[in-house]
Amino acid sequence: MKKEDVEKLLHDKVEEGAHISPILPKDVKNYLIDIDGTVGEDIPNEEPERMVTAKAYPDAIATLNNWHEQGHIICFFTSRTEAHREITEAWLKKNGFKYHSLLMGKPRGGNYHWIDNHLVKATRYRGKFTELVSREVTIEVFDDGKH
DSSP states (O other), rough: OOOHHHHHSSOEEEEEEEEEEEOOOTTOOOOEEEOOOTTTTTOOOTOOTTTTTTOBBBHHHHHHHHHTTTTTEEEEOOOGGGGGGHHHHHHHHHOOOOOOOOOOOSSSSSOOOOSSSSOOOOOOOOOOOOOOOOOOOOOOOOOOOOO
């Protein structure tokens, strides 16, 4: 999906005269994907010179580019800093990753718990990219009185 198509999906929404957040169609996923240790070799921010030559994971390139071609939104969300943006964009391009956006400055340290007013799904990377499968799991949620 091209950036222009994404912008059309996410254009300003108005309901009953009020601006509201856009919601993607159910068949379009908005992937937020880490870089270091997930789609390529794990390089710490303290060693930016290694970011240029880091090994990319071929299964990640193939899977993410397939999702991109299927019309999903690909956003890299990395703990790399803004100072690493140019190196990161060049690395993504050199390795053939297709993506829509790049967010820098994700908090470091893991143990993430994302709270949002939109549905959030998470998948932990454990060494291999494949198509996603469904599994039942236990998650922590707010006690809103609904079960």
